[in-house]
Amino acid sequence: MYDFEFVKPASVADALAALSDEDAKPLSGGQTLLPTMKQRLAMPTKLVSLAGMAELIGVSAEGGVLTVKGATPHAKVAAEATAYPALAALASHIGDPAVRNRGTIGGSLANNDPSACYPAAALASGATIVTTAREIPADEYFQGMFTTALEEHEIITAVKFPIPEAANYQKFVQPASRFALVGVFVAKFATGVRVAVTGASEEGVFRWTEAEEALSSSFTPDAVASLKAPAEGMIGDIHGTPEYRAHLIGVMTKRAVAAAA
């Protein structure tokens, strides 16, 4: 890892000021950024630490919305998101306990790894990504593998999740990395059902609209039993072919509906 300057600002305002340098980057849990820097795939000249900043940590529920502040570690969401049990369960299965103690929701959503768990929750819930500059609906936020609507030096300060009537996340674990080989988040609202798929597509997290339509008229595993996600555009690697991943999307969706219904 190349050397850099480390700064620990006391507030979000100070962090933004520190980030105004070109080549400065926010550092949250570091569970993705530090390994990336060790491989010299990123070489910022300055890291601005957000971890542990009081105004960026917390989980609260009000008026049917669960708000998770941007630097809240996965372990805290797992323990405190009781108003949205499917989200707490998702957080409690990210990586391992030590990763969950450091890794944060803001880091996960900013990174938008195509196999990460939180993007599926945010997209299926129709969450709003709150930043230092604006509020971005999840449908506009995710823009492909490792690509988001975030501008350079924009900090995610919170994520607002509308709490569904029923929801579940099913992750088929890639056994070496513990990321999702395929993960499906199903969320049922009074207005309809949303289904988001992670781990599968070359384009990153996406909504499976065919399944959403079928489940909005009948929220049962049978409603999606005959649907097939297309293999075109799915990831193919040593862990699974595009056809295998496409098949898993159907299986995981059925399991998620069965567990949520």
Next chain:
Amino acid sequence: MTSVTMTVNGKKMSGEVEGRTLLVQFLREAQGLTGTHVGCDTSQCGACVVHVDGVAVKSCTMLAQEAAGAEVTTIEGMANPDGSLGVIQQAFQDHHGLQCGFCTPGMVMSAADLLKTNADPSETEIREYLEGNICRCTGYHNIVKSIQAAAATLRG
């Protein structure tokens, strides 16, 4: 270089570090606490697990400066004050919870973290909790037995 100070196993320790200095480098190289191991250096294997402000972290994936002012506990801090093995360490010895021993410091630190919140974990709970600790001798069976024995001793 910047000076950092943290409390390690109850003692204040200071050193000069770069931005990129990892917590594990500070512990091993600056303080000589070589009980904490570097296995994979990619936050997968868990040989470097220590406790920072009471929770388990992988010290190869945390910067030394991020631990400034923190309370850190390493495997050296798990022994009794007279230098004899602590309860979890002793259980690992008694139940052959180690073969080559490389992963053991991380296993003990993760076990200690688990037993803080779950005094009587089931085999499944232990195996799940150790998901981020890899034993290449594949000695998991006796590691689980050791942790269950330690839990029983600690429950009294």
